[in-house]
Amino acid sequence: MSGPKDPADVVIVGSGAGGAPLAARLAQAGLSVVVLEAGRAFSPLDHVPDELAADIYWMEERLSGGADPTAFGANNSGMGVGGSTLHWGAFCPRPDKRDLMLRSETGQGEDWPISHDELISYVDAVERFVGVSGPARYPWDADRRYELPAVARNAPAEAMARGCERLGITATDAPAALVSRDRVQPHWGRRHACINCGTCHQGCRTAAKASTDTTWLPLAVAHGAEVRAESRVIDIERDHAGRVTGVVYDRGGERLRQGCGALFLCAGGIETPRLLLNLGLANSSGQVGRNFMAHVATQVWGRFDAEMRMNRGYPSSLITEDMVRAENAGHAGGYLIQSLGVMPVTLAANLARGAGLWGAPLVAMINDYNRLGGIGINGECLPSEDNRLTLAEETDAFGLRKARINFSYGPNEQAIDLHARRTMTAIWEAAGARDILAVARSAHTIGTCRMGRDGDRAVVDADGRSFDIENLFVCDNSIFPSALAANPALTIMALSLRTADRFLASRG
Amino acid sequence: MASLYFLHALGGSAREWDRVVAALSDDFDCIPLDLPGFGGSADAASDVTGLVDWFAAEVGRRQPQSWAVIGHSMGGKIATLAAARARGGDPSFAGLAAVVLLAASPPAPEPMAEDRRAKMIGWCAGGGIGTADAEAFIDANTAASLSGPDRAQAIADVERSGCAAWTAWLERGSREDWRSEAGIIALPALIVAGGEDGDLGVEAQRRLNLPHYRDARVEVVDGAAHLLPYERHAEVAALIRDHVAPAFARALPASFAALLASDRVSRRARAAMMDRHAAPDAAGTLSTAQRATLVALIETLLPGAVDAPDLARRIDASLAEGRGDGWRLADLPADALAWQWGLDTLEAQTLGFASASAARREEALRAIGEDSGEDGGGEALIERRHMRLWFAEARAEVARQWVALPATMARIGYDGFAVGGDDMPLPGYRLTAANTREPWQSPLGAPA
Numbered sequence: 001m002s003g004p005k006d007p008a009d010v011v012i013v014g015s016g017a018g019g020a021p022l023a024a025r026l027a028q029a030g031l032s033v034v035v036l037e038a039g040r041a042f043s044p045l046d047h048v049p050d051e052l053a054a055d056i057y058w059m060e061e062r063l064s065g066g067a068d069p070t071a072f073g074a075n076n077s078g079m080g081v082g083g084s085t086l087h088w089g090a091f092c093p094r095p096d097k098r099d100l101m102l103r104s105e106t107g108q109g110e111d112w113p114i115s116h117d118e119l120i121s122y123v124d125a126v127e128r129f130v131g132v133s134g135p136a137r138y139p140w141d142a143d144r145r146y147e148l149p150a151v152a153r154n155a156p157a158e159a160m161a162r163g164c165e166r167l168g169i170t171a172t173d174a175p176a177a178l179v180s181r182d183r184v185q186p187h188w189g190r191r192h193a194c195i196n197c198g199t200c201h202q203g204c205r206t207a208a209k210a211s212t213d214t215t216w217l218p219l220a221v222a223h224g225a226e227v228r229a230e231s232r233v234i235d236i237e238r239d240h241a242g243r244v245t246g247v248v249y250d251r252g253g254e255r256l257r258q259g260c261g262a263l264f265l266c267a268g269g270i271e272t273p274r275l276l277l278n279l280g281l282a283n284s285s286g287q288v289g290r291n292f293m294a295h296v297a298t299q300v301w302g303r304f305d306a307e308m309r310m311n312r313g314y315p316s317s318l319i320t321e322d323m324v325r326a327e328n329a330g331h332a333g334g335y336l337i338q339s340l341g342v343m344p345v346t347l348a349a350n351l352a353r354g355a356g357l358w359g360a361p362l363v364a365m366i367n368d369y370n371r372l373g374g375i376g377i378n379g380e381c382l383p384s385e386d387n388r389l390t391l392a393e394e395t396d397a398f399g400l401r402k403a404r405i406n407f408s409y410g411p412n413e414q415a416i417d418l419h420a421r422r423t424m425t426a427i428w429e430a431a432g433a434r435d436i437l438a439v440a441r442s443a444h445t446i447g448t449c450r451m452g453r454d455g456d457r458a459v460v461d462a463d464g465r466s467f468d469i470e471n472l473f474v475c476d477n478s479i480f481p482s483a484l485a486a487n488p489a490l491t492i493m494a495l496s497l498r499t500a501d502r503f504l505a506s507r508g
Numbered sequence: 509m510a511s512l513y514f515l516h517a518l519g520g521s522a523r524e525w526d527r528v529v530a531a532l533s534d535d536f537d538c539i540p541l542d543l544p545g546f547g548g549s550a551d552a553a554s555d556v557t558g559l560v561d562w563f564a565a566e567v568g569r570r571q572p573q574s575w576a577v578i579g580h581s582m583g584g585k586i587a588t589l590a591a592a593r594a595r596g597g598d599p600s601f602a603g604l605a606a607v608v609l610l611a612a613s614p615p616a617p618e619p620m621a622e623d624r625r626a627k628m629i630g631w632c633a634g635g636g637i638g639t640a641d642a643e644a645f646i647d648a649n650t651a652a653s654l655s656g657p658d659r660a661q662a663i664a665d666v667e668r669s670g671c672a673a674w675t676a677w678l679e680r681g682s683r684e685d686w687r688s689e690a691g692i693i694a695l696p697a698l699i700v701a702g703g704e705d706g707d708l709g710v711e712a713q714r715r716l717n718l719p720h721y722r723d724a725r726v727e728v729v730d731g732a733a734h735l736l737p738y739e740r741h742a743e744v745a746a747l748i749r750d751h752v753a754p755a756f757a758r759a760l761p762a763s764f765a766a767l768l769a770s771d772r773v774s775r776r777a778r779a780a781m782m783d784r785h786a787a788p789d790a791a792g793t794l795s796t797a798q799r800a801t802l803v804a805l806i807e808t809l810l811p812g813a814v815d816a817p818d819l820a821r822r823i824d825a826s827l828a829e830g831r832g833d834g835w836r837l838a839d840l841p842a843d844a845l846a847w848q849w850g851l852d853t854l855e856a857q858t859l860g861f862a863s864a865s866a867a868r869r870e871e872a873l874r875a876i877g878e879d880s881g882e883d884g885g886g887e888a889l890i891e892r893r894h895m896r897l898w899f900a901e902a903r904a905e906v907a908r909q910w911v912a913l914p915a916t917m918a919r920i921g922y923d924g925f926a927v928g929g930d931d932m933p934l935p936g937y938r939l940t941a942a943n944t945r946e947p948w949q950s951p952l953g954a955p956a
Binding site: 045046052053057060063192206304312345348351352353356359362369392405 | 774776777780781784808809810811812813832833834835836837838839870873877900901903904905906907908910911912916917919920921922924925927928930932933934935936937938939940941942943945
């Protein structure tokens, strides 16, 4: 295999769930591919199970506004070869068919311009490639099968199972994109079975968890792709016709250029629109940065008589999809509930910020860390005119303006939050928890470059192609027209494979 | 009982510490060592790496859970480089709590006139150091001549120095440049200089040793030269005691320290936790008054649960460093400014938060947290809204930095950092169900 070409057929900005699968598929198809990643490369044993020392997050400052400002950094933003899959929770429910047609169903939100059947065919391909552990029977989808047996339940999962059973709510082992027994990953090697260490969010040290650096990127590299770490794209070059001809990136203070035939922005729901807005590109619709969405991610915590030690085990080992469409819900869409093991620093900060806890009650709660357990949701968020990413006056170290994200719950998010608090409190009471309290929280960075059929209402078409620039594509969570109740990474990877196929088809 | 390891000077031996150890041995487990080739031990030509490796083996053999190192002259270079290895998570040096340097050789090449170096190397030309040379060496390194048995013992130790070890230090070890490896060390250090010392006097100590420590103090012993353990044993013992006692007082509980030192913990995790356990950088951005308000705020947010001035220093240091968490509230200015403003406003609104009673402080914070922001208007309304936002941030940051402290992890019985060392396979947890613990964890029913 020869070295990278300049221009390469394709440059991909970002090596996470959006960029890596398509890098692999395009390289497999014989295209020359260069992936530019702002962060550094890790090997699994580099990761450190310490919440402050873990260095896999995008820690450059973003400005968070609105009535319900969302947290960035370790909450939802990754950096490094692997992107946010380095820290993701690997919790991988599939996108629900009804969620893709929310507007048709409820008159609210947006329909996706892709059919559920087609999306699921790609979801299936992703699951088969990365390996997913899950229950033998999935109660909400009779036909579904998972390759690997479910990982061990931890104490909060057992508590949630108990509480749900008493309330007549169906719950089961969560589908998790990690391997519950050793599995050889093509072109990478042996991914060791999950050791229940509980540090998924600080980076998986055994490669049990699927991150793109141990799955898709090795496949891409085996087919000739080049992944350039610590390479921060700061400019996009175009010819007189407006087509992209290459990118300018910073590597260790040096400005370098890489030419390309087509450019894929896969830098996530914040950095992708921030780059486009800074450069004034692909925004004839005025939609870049609009409709920012974050999942309603309310948590409920309580004390148990038993010693839980919830940092042990896969953190989200139980799921219920019963609330994806709750009866008489009073809101559009719905939410998933998962059991929660959360490490102490994150928990303390969330209790202090999101539950308003301080003084003796905070100290007593943290002193009882080993007896705490939680459950949380991932709930639909409707696109809204009011929720928007814009550029702040302040600039970053590269002279690009920082992102400012305004986010406020609308009536639907508030209704979901309220419903979820009631439901989860009931589950936790039934499970035997005491001193129950709720933590307000939102998660994930979605929308901001949405896809659609109409170039006046969307930034990219259903294939991820910019309506304005024929050889510019976006593939990450910024193209989601609506949030979906399912956590986004599995869907992003599926879209990534689909985007690759559509791109290859368009080349004839 | 905490341990003190003593590393002697070139030409010395464990015996140079006899009187210092006598003054300290009731309270500490004192372990004076003979460096390879000295004090009658087998002669060996060691470079600095060899000396630090030898020390790692000595410490590793006893596995003390909480200990300090006292390095004199040549021993000081070994002490500093041991502390640097501890910073990197070397398990042999886990539990190191403090460093004392006496007239210490620095990580940089030791300042020494070349003719003197050549002369001292020449003393070994005949295969051993003669009495006259040994006498000259001891007398040149003391401000006033040692008397009686001390002088005889010091001279005898020089005479029995192995020539391979002696020459290796002068030709190589003292010349090796370890500045970048030493870096900046977080452990509390006491740097002692003899007022009458020559090349390794107070100027050299400030210039060559002090920059390697984040939390260091220089003490000058007037009227003494280089052989401080002989010349001023009582004063040296008192300085050591005063320096190590507070460091040991804040040492992690023995079982936690042992777990942290074990092969269940990776070097990176151990290094991060040991660095955090050490004192924070002295840098700060808050005024004295703001710092006092912050201490009062922490006392109110975490009553009785933390050393509030220490946590305030940590928060101030991270503000000064500009080390954020990836975002900030758009309505507030940059973190350091927001904290300065918030603390000033809290102080003013409460008419003296720092000096207020605990009840009054709680009342003030409750008022901020529960302010619905509906009534009033204009500037005052904006200020109240901003205070509510800042208070939420302040709560979260105080909680975050508190729980991240290894001392807090020990307090709550958290062991999630001990899930794997540096080599596969990693142990993780075998048991995940409620009311189960593994043999390496403290037994169920015991305090966490």
